[in-house]
Amino acid sequence: xxxxxxxxxxxxxxxxxxxxxxxxxxxxxxxxxxxxxxxxxxxxxxxxxxxxxxxxxxxxxxxxxxxxxxxxxxxxxxxxxxxxxxxxxxxxxxxxxxxxxxxxxxxxxxxxxxxxxxxxxxxxxxx
Numbered sequence: 001x002x003x004x005x006x007x008x009x010x011x012x013x014x015x016x017x018x019x020x021x022x023x024x025x026x027x028x029x030x031x032x033x034x035x036x037x038x039x040x041x042x043x044x045x046x047x048x049x050x051x052x053x054x055x056x057x058x059x060x061x062x063x064x065x066x067x068x069x070x071x072x073x074x075x076x077x078x079x080x081x082x083x084x085x086x087x088x089x090x091x092x093x094x095x096x097x098x099x100x101x102x103x104x105x106x107x108x109x110x111x112x113x114x115x116x117x118x119x120x121x122x123x124x125x126x127x
Contacts, residue, residue, distance in 0.1 A: 013069065023117075
């Protein structure tokens with residue numbers, strides 16, 4: 001049984017529609033309000049507008065990658081700190097080292113299980 005995420009605002013950023021859709025279906029089913037974004041530019045607009053508690057972002061995206069998105073999120077003047085979880089299908093050792101030092105709250109390597117995602121969400125949001 002998964003914990004409820006009632007009304008938790010989450011922004012999912014991934015250039016692959018199948019990943020975004022799967023995350024939205026799963027997290028929405030637990031009560032979260034999920035906003036899908038296909039790129040970092042749209043994600044920033046949504047983050048500013050909705051000020052979510054959590055962003056789940058792919059690292060490897062065209063134009064602006066997850067590291068650049070993270071820097072921009074951290075520079076925003078938001079009313080609350082936004083937790084940012086990096087997800088990547090590229091299990092390069094450099095990304096695994098760079099992600100925490102860049103300021104991501106956690107890193108998940110694709111494919112990951114629903115249990116792993118919820119464990120990380122619980123850790124970063126302390127719920």
